[in-house]
Amino acid sequence: MESINKEFVIGIDIGGQTTKCGVVDARGQVLSQTVIRSDDTEDEKVFIATLADSLHTLIAAADVVDNVRGIGVGAPNGNYYTGTIEFAPNLKWGGNKVIEFAKLLSKKMDGIPVSLTNDANAAAVGEMTYGVARGMKNFIMITLGTGVGSGIVINGEVVYGHDGFAGELGHTCAVRYNGRQCGCGKFGCLEAYASATGVARTAREWLEMTDEPSSLRSLDRISSKLVYDAAKEGDKLALRVFEYTGKILGEKFADFIEFSAPEAIVLFGGLARAKEFLDEPIRKAMNENVLPLWRDKVKLMYSQLKESDAAILGASALAWEL
Amino acid sequence: MESINKEFVIGIDIGGQTTKCGVVDARGQVLSQTVIRSDDTEDEKVFIATLADSLHTLIAAADVVDNVRGIGVGAPNGNYYTGTIEFAPNLKWGGNKVIEFAKLLSKKMDGIPVSLTNDANAAAVGEMTYGVARGMKNFIMITLGTGVGSGIVINGEVVYGHDGFAGELGHTCAVRYNGRQCGCGKFGCLEAYASATGVARTAREWLEMTDEPSSLRSLDRISSKLVYDAAKEGDKLALRVFEYTGKILGEKFADFIEFSAPEAIVLFGGLARAKEFLDEPIRKAMNENVLPLWRDKVKLMYSQLKESDAAILGASALAWEL
Numbered sequence: 001m002e003s004i005n006k007e008f009v010i011g012i013d014i015g016g017q018t019t020k021c022g023v024v025d026a027r028g029q030v031l032s033q034t035v036i037r038s039d040d041t042e043d044e045k046v047f048i049a050t051l052a053d054s055l056h057t058l059i060a061a062a063d064v065v066d067n068v069r070g071i072g073v074g075a076p077n078g079n080y081y082t083g084t085i086e087f088a089p090n091l092k093w094g095g096n097k098v099i100e101f102a103k104l105l106s107k108k109m110d111g112i113p114v115s116l117t118n119d120a121n122a123a124a125v126g127e128m129t130y131g132v133a134r135g136m137k138n139f140i141m142i143t144l145g146t147g148v149g150s151g152i153v154i155n156g157e158v159v160y161g162h163d164g165f166a167g168e169l170g171h172t173c174a175v176r177y178n179g180r181q182c183g184c185g186k187f188g189c190l191e192a193y194a195s196a197t198g199v200a201r202t203a204r205e206w207l208e209m210t211d212e213p214s215s216l217r218s219l220d221r222i223s224s225k226l227v228y229d230a231a232k233e234g235d236k237l238a239l240r241v242f243e244y245t246g247k248i249l250g251e252k253f254a255d256f257i258e259f260s261a262p263e264a265i266v267l268f269g270g271l272a273r274a275k276e277f278l279d280e281p282i283r284k285a286m287n288e289n290v291l292p293l294w295r296d297k298v299k300l301m302y303s304q305l306k307e308s309d310a311a312i313l314g315a316s317a318l319a320w321e322l
Numbered sequence: 323m324e325s326i327n328k329e330f331v332i333g334i335d336i337g338g339q340t341t342k343c344g345v346v347d348a349r350g351q352v353l354s355q356t357v358i359r360s361d362d363t364e365d366e367k368v369f370i371a372t373l374a375d376s377l378h379t380l381i382a383a384a385d386v387v388d389n390v391r392g393i394g395v396g397a398p399n400g401n402y403y404t405g406t407i408e409f410a411p412n413l414k415w416g417g418n419k420v421i422e423f424a425k426l427l428s429k430k431m432d433g434i435p436v437s438l439t440n441d442a443n444a445a446a447v448g449e450m451t452y453g454v455a456r457g458m459k460n461f462i463m464i465t466l467g468t469g470v471g472s473g474i475v476i477n478g479e480v481v482y483g484h485d486g487f488a489g490e491l492g493h494t495c496a497v498r499y500n501g502r503q504c505g506c507g508k509f510g511c512l513e514a515y516a517s518a519t520g521v522a523r524t525a526r527e528w529l530e531m532t533d534e535p536s537s538l539r540s541l542d543r544i545s546s547k548l549v550y551d552a553a554k555e556g557d558k559l560a561l562r563v564f565e566y567t568g569k570i571l572g573e574k575f576a577d578f579i580e581f582s583a584p585e586a587i588v589l590f591g592g593l594a595r596a597k598e599f600l601d602e603p604i605r606k607a608m609n610e611n612v613l614p615l616w617r618d619k620v621k622l623m624y625s626q627l628k629e630s631d632a633a634i635l636g637a638s639a640l641a642w643e644l
Contacts, residue, residue, distance in 0.1 A: 087615075138484040152581065154481055161476075161583020162460040163619070171613050172577040184613055255494040259474065259581050261483025291493050291506055293409075297485070 007069040008062070010055060010112075011316025013119065014038060014075040016090040021055060022312035023062040026320075028130035030309045032062040044093040048101070052108035071105065071114045072318030074122030074311065079164035083116045115318040119143070119311070121158050121167060123303075124151025125321075126314030127266055132301050139264045140256055142169065142249075144271035147183070148191040154260055169256060170195070174248050193248045196224035196271050202241050203227045212237050228274050242277035249278070250285025257290050257298050264299035268310070275302055329391040330384070332377060332434075333638025335441065336360060336397040338412040343377060344634035345384040348642075350452035352631045354384040366415040370423070374430035393427065393436045394640030396444030396633065401486035405438045437640040441465070441633070443480050443489060445625075446473025447643070448636030449588055454623045461586045462578055464491065464571075466593035469505070470513040476582055491578060492517070496570050515570045518546035518593050524563050525549045534559050550596050564599035571600070572607025579612050579620050586621035590632070597624055
């Protein structure tokens with residue numbers, strides 16, 4: 001009888017190129033996982049059929065048939081309320097339409113319920129379920145990757161807003177005069193500065209604008225990883241790029257604190273690995289720009305989840321709430 | 323037996339100079355009200371005793387003894403979680419301490435439960451209970467008075483945050499290079515621009531910086547009301563002051579929308595009466611600065627509550643939740 005009580009969930013993280021899936025137990029162990037291409041087809045039905053096939057294989061391999069409680073999906077432009085993926089330019093099959101993803105996938109999976117949200121919200125749920133935000137009722141998750149995503153938790157629940165799309169903090173406006181244009185078309189978005197792309201852009205701009213010596217000058221192409229490597233080697237310009245990036249993040253974090261007074265801000269994603277260079281300028285700017293009552297009170301934390309599992313864990317955590 | 327079911331609440335709005343109190347019924351009718359001085363004493367105990375005396379008189383006059391369900395208080399630096407007023411510089415008796423206001427008042431009122439929050443949060447609850455936000459689960463209340471206050475409602479509940487002080491949107495940073503210093507000490511706060519004080523300050527700065535003709539030049543002292551009057555008369559500089567103020571508000575509203583995706587932003591307070599000059603520039607800047615998915619989607623509304631009752635109603639609405 002014990003096996004009946006043992007339940008599992010599936011976590012699915014859909015990215016532009018690949019989709020990661022895993023079977024997860026209640027303690028946050030990823031029992032088995034697999035990766036499929038997201039960009040092999042322009043037809044969402046074909047993608048969902050392929051995905052369902054992989055899941056069936058995965059479930060069989062993990063020997064948990066009949067014990068899967070639910071499926072959680074993290075996807076760009078995912079709407080929690082409706083289970084739809086809406087106008088997702090980064091998905092080859094999702095560009096110009098509203099896809100009833102949760103419903104379609106559930107149908108292919110013999111009616112197993114499917115919950116869906118965007119990747120940053122999924123990361124927040126994952127952090128609250130398995131990570132450093134365990135036990136926290138109020139925190140803000142910031143994902144620093146190619147873009148800047150966010151998941152806001154208030155009173156123990158992710159904020160979805162009136163329409164299901166709340167928490168686009170990467171597109172709030174960085175406090176810069178004549179700000180940079182962002183990929184979204186707006187000017188001055190936080191994401192245009194504080195993402196991996198933004199870091200590389202800052203470095204490129206500064207290299208062009210000045211004659212300051214820097215090891216980055218010898219490179220054909222600048223990426224945030226290369227700026228990080230240069231900073232590691234003590235390159236002054238690279239170090240200042242991170243200082244500037246941290247300052248902008250800290251300034252906006254002060255705004256976010258004034259909004260929801262969180263217990264902590266939790267950082268996650270590739271760029272968060274530059275903690276050694278970002279942490280101090282973020283804290284400084286955050287505390288300088290926040291009202292005295294929150295000065296040195298709000299924690300700045302870094303996700304501790306194993307990078308390779310984190311996306312699956314985040315999405316899977318959604319399914320426990322089903 | 324019917325009279326047993328008929329319940330009333332008390333609303334109290336504490337300001338720096340005066341404190342307004344009223345008895346309110348379930349339909350939001352203020353049955354009777356009174357005003358006492360807030361600044362007659364430096365001793366909070368004396369103030370609370372005077373307030374309780376007035377309330378007893380008020381309750382007797384309205385003939386609702388034994389039918390008062392609760393008391394709601396809106397006060398600067400009010401903490402909902404603890405019922406305390408903490409370090410409130412604008413209150414003569416509240417400057418440098420934490421006052422257990424709700425507890426002390428309840429004791430003086432024969433144990434009637436007391437709920438307390440800051441004035442802008444109370445306004446949000448009032449708007450949700452009796453006003454234009456009735457039925458809304460997600461909206462942001464912005465009070466444009468001497469300062470800029472805010473009350474954020476998510477999933478039908480006011481956001482208090484980890485510590486009880488969430489929603490200080492007046493102290494988020496307006497997107498200005500080398501921003502003005504705010505009363506809070508920080509630079510560039512929204513409040514330094516978009517409050518009644520901020521409007522007067524903009525007018526004064528522009529009069530000093532330029533030789534532009536304006537009817538405001540003949541005045542000894544500039545207030546937001548006088549700028550409004552000048553705008554009414556078609557004074558170009560005064561009109562541009564409101565355009566500038568509206569633009570700054572709209573820019574920040576875009577940020578707020580990206581945070582919590584509200585159904586509406588509701589404006590209240592003296593400066594909101596300048597709707598005829600603020601509405602268009604706010605809408606324009608809000609829609610220009612928000613992600614396409616929210617463009618022209620989020621309502622901009624104005625409180626319709628009778629100004630003289632609104633503060634009492636807001637506070638009283640808190641008491642229904644007790």
